[in-house]
Amino acid sequence: MADAAAAGDAVEAVLEEWRRECPGLDFSPIGVVGRIMRLSRLWDKAIKDFLAEHDLEPGEFDILSTLRRSGEPYELTAKTFLKSSLVTTGAITLRVDRMAAKDLVTRVPDTADRRSVRIRLTPHGLETIDRVLPLHLANEDRLLHGLGVDERRHLAATLATVLESHGDTPAGTAR
Numbered sequence: 001m002a003d004a005a006a007a008g009d010a011v012e013a014v015l016e017e018w019r020r021e022c023p024g025l026d027f028s029p030i031g032v033v034g035r036i037m038r039l040s041r042l043w044d045k046a047i048k049d050f051l052a053e054h055d056l057e058p059g060e061f062d063i064l065s066t067l068r069r070s071g072e073p074y075e076l077t078a079k080t081f082l083k084s085s086l087v088t089t090g091a092i093t094l095r096v097d098r099m100a101a102k103d104l105v106t107r108v109p110d111t112a113d114r115r116s117v118r119i120r121l122t123p124h125g126l127e128t129i130d131r132v133l134p135l136h137l138a139n140e141d142r143l144l145h146g147l148g149v150d151e152r153r154h155l156a157a158t159l160a161t162v163l164e165s166h167g168d169t170p171a172g173t174a175r
Contacts, residue, residue, distance in 0.1 A: 011035050043143055050139045054132050055102070059087070059095045061136070064104060064129040067121045075120035077110060104128060 011034040018027045044058075051061050066081065067074045081092050096119055099105045104125035110116035121129070144152060 009035070009038075011038060046143060047136075047139070050136065051132075054128075054135070056128075056132065057095075057098075059091075060099055060102075060104065061129075061132070063095060063099060063119070064121065064125055065133070067105070067119065068126070068129045068133070073120060074126060075108065075118045077116050077118055079116065081119070099125070 011031060014034065015027050015030055018025070018030070048058060051058055056064075063081065067076060070076050078089070078092055078096070082089060087095075096105060096107070100107065102124075103122050105119050106122050107117045108120050110118050147155065
């Protein structure tokens, strides 16, 4: 096993063991899925650690980013967040409560629907996302340091194809 690990990544060592033990099976899916899952865990930790240095959690960064890219006045309804995320109403509420306590966002009444509330970036929230975003992009660039520009483009297109084949489309679109 040490020889296989030295010849490639940790997943390659696993593949070599399986090929030896069950030579009649096709283990190629592990080569892709195993590596994506392993990268996901490694990158998740790296991104959480980076954001923690800026007193942010990944969910908070997602909300700041979503509000920032929505354009001025940098506000959206809670319902909009729910449609674009995989979290519950309660999770969004808790996240927004924590962010309001940090003066990153505020809740404002929706003038079009009195039953609804809009979540808006505060000036401090806008400053935070504008300061952290370039650093976050540099951190993600660092995570991809082993790939050239063409490799990154090809990988992004390939991963987009896989995601689309599983029904992952932008919020509000249907197939």
